[in-house]
Amino acid sequence: MSIQRLTRELRPHASPAGRHLRLAVSLALLALPLAGCGTGGLWDKFMAKDDTFVDEPADKLYNEGLFLMNEKKDVKGATKKFEEVDRQHPYSDWARKSLLMSAYASYQAGDYDGCIGAATRYVTLHPGSPDAAYAQYLIAASHYDQIPDISRDQGRTEKAIAALEEVVRKYPTSEYATNAKTKMEGARDQLAGKEMDVGRYYMQKRDYTAAINRFKTVVTQYQTTRHVEEALFRLTEAYMTIGIVGEAQTAAAVLGHNFPDSKWYKDAYNLVKSGGVEPEENKGSYISRAFKKLGLG
Structure with missing residues (x-):
């Protein structure tokens, strides 16, 4: 679905409910003088301005929203118009279209919470x-665009991955599934980068067990990210330091088998050689099993 199709102008149509409402009010007003002098208060209520009786045509509000968004670049004003369609004509096809446009406009304005709220409501009300x-993809994209730097908590990254997985799971043949998969790889790379950042910190503190746990996470959960080569080298380094030579040999061997031209492999090879051994894979190691599971071993 293209945004052009979403935003095209549709032919206006009559509103029977609006005609019925105006007719009922007119009849009520005509009947008031017959009730005598005691009707002043009631008459005043009918004559007073009451916004609940404002019933602008849905297509007019919708197209005004499109104009504000596309021509005036007034995204906030456009969002208000789309929300007004939903308020005045809640069960119309225009309301459905406006709800999606409200989500899109909020996304364009960087109002991610507003986008997530409107898009979630759309998916809930119109799942078929x-x-x-597209609404589900907007939810995922809103989370993805808020992914923080690796130095910060990655809770938003995890939310982004969950939302992107939902796009792929629910709509695998849609045009948005491919984009969702690409973004998912970027988000997973971010999580792997966070693990590496913390692991290197522990290495500097000589807390090798804590460091190994972080690098292990990258090797077992994020093998397809760009951080896995360094993670294998760091495992080689940490295991050699604490004397678990067999795991160091396996990490170096798996690194060389999968990334023979990597600079990290050259460093890992020299490291195990300096310890008097060669890279040698233990097929029973979690390192080996992690890569076999992906068909990379």
Whole structure:
């Protein structure tokens, strides 16, 4: 679905509910003088301005929203128009379209919470709509765009991955599934980078067990990220330091088998050689099993 199709102008149609409401009010007003002098208060209530009686055509509000968003670049103003369609015409097809446009406009404005709220509501109310995949993708993209630097807590990254997985799971054949997979790899790379950052910190503190646990996470959960080569080298380094030579040999061997031209392999090879051994894979090691599971071993 293209945004052009979403934003095209549709032919306005009559609102029977609006006509019925105006007719009922007119009849009530005509009847008031017959009730005598005691009706002043009631008459004043009918004559007073009451916004609940404002019933602008849905297509007019919708197209005004499109104009504000596309021509005036007034995303906030456009969002208000789309929300007004939903308020005044909650069960119309225009309301459905406006809800999605409200989510899109919020995303464009960087109002990610607003986008997530509107898109989630759309998916909940219209799960069978052809545009539900796009709404779900907007939710995921809003989380993804808020991924923080690796020095900070990665809770938002985990939310992004969960939302992106939902796009792929629910709409595997949609045009958004491919983009979701690409973003998912980027988010996973971020989580792996966080593990590496913490692992290197522990290495500097000579807390080798804590460091190994971090590098192990990268090797077992994020083998397809760009950080796995360094993680294998760091495992080689940490295991050699604490004297678990067999695991060091395995880490170096798996690194050489999968990334023979990597600079990290050259360092790992020289490290085990300096300890008087060669890289040698233990097939029973978690390192070996992690790569066999992906068909990389």
